[in-house]
Amino acid sequence: MSEQSMPEHRGFRHWLDVRFRSPAAIYGVIVFAAFVTISADHAENAWDMLGSSVGTLIVFFIAHVFAHTLTDHGEHGLGEATRRAVQHSAGMLYASIPATIVLIIGGVQGTPPDDLDDLSLWATMGVLAVLGYNAYARRGANVTMRLLGAAGTAALGLFIVLLEYAIH
Numbered sequence: 001m002s003e004q005s006m007p008e009h010r011g012f013r014h015w016l017d018v019r020f021r022s023p024a025a026i027y028g029v030i031v032f033a034a035f036v037t038i039s040a041d042h043a044e045n046a047w048d049m050l051g052s053s054v055g056t057l058i059v060f061f062i063a064h065v066f067a068h069t070l071t072d073h074g075e076h077g078l079g080e081a082t083r084r085a086v087q088h089s090a091g092m093l094y095a096s097i098p099a100t101i102v103l104i105i106g107g108v109q110g111t112p113p114d115d116l117d118d119l120s121l122w123a124t125m126g127v128l129a130v131l132g133y134n135a136y137a138r139r140g141a142n143v144t145m146r147l148l149g150a151a152g153t154a155a156l157g158l159f160i161v162l163l164e165y166a167i168h
Contacts, residue, residue, distance in 0.1 A: 025091025032096040033124040034164035040117035046107030128157040
């Protein structure tokens with residue numbers, strides 16, 4: 001059975017696509033990593049980092065939902081526009097899960113903020129690498145190109161996070 005004829009509700013690729021392969025999710029994973037990196041400079045522990053980063057991401061999520069609802073409201077009505085906005089923006093929240101898990105585990109273990117910053121960046125780059133690999137796989141690239149695409153995607157994401165950190 002070809003990939004296109006497989007039911008859409010099955011498999012890891014569909015799960016990944018629904019939660020992580022959207023512009024909102026990719027934006028979310030990058031900005032959350034930047035929030036964590038910025039918060040590491042001021043936090044005394046993982047819980048400070050987690051509260052600051054998650055709180056800021058939720059504000060960005062609400063702003064994203066608001067913007068999407070406002071632009072869609074005239075065409076679909078408030079309720080439907082809001083539902084679509086939340087669905088469209090949910091990737092921002094899903095994308096923060098791996099780094100959030102790192103922060104929670106680090107908080108339980110008493111890991112210092114600087115170390116948690118590094119670990120959460122690794123988790124973020126892992127998410128971006130998987131997305132890059134998956135994008136090249138969908139294009140039919142060979143394994144070498146998939147791996148190079150994964151590395152390039154993660155490296156570009158890291159550059160953007162560091163750029164965001166530098167201007168804050």
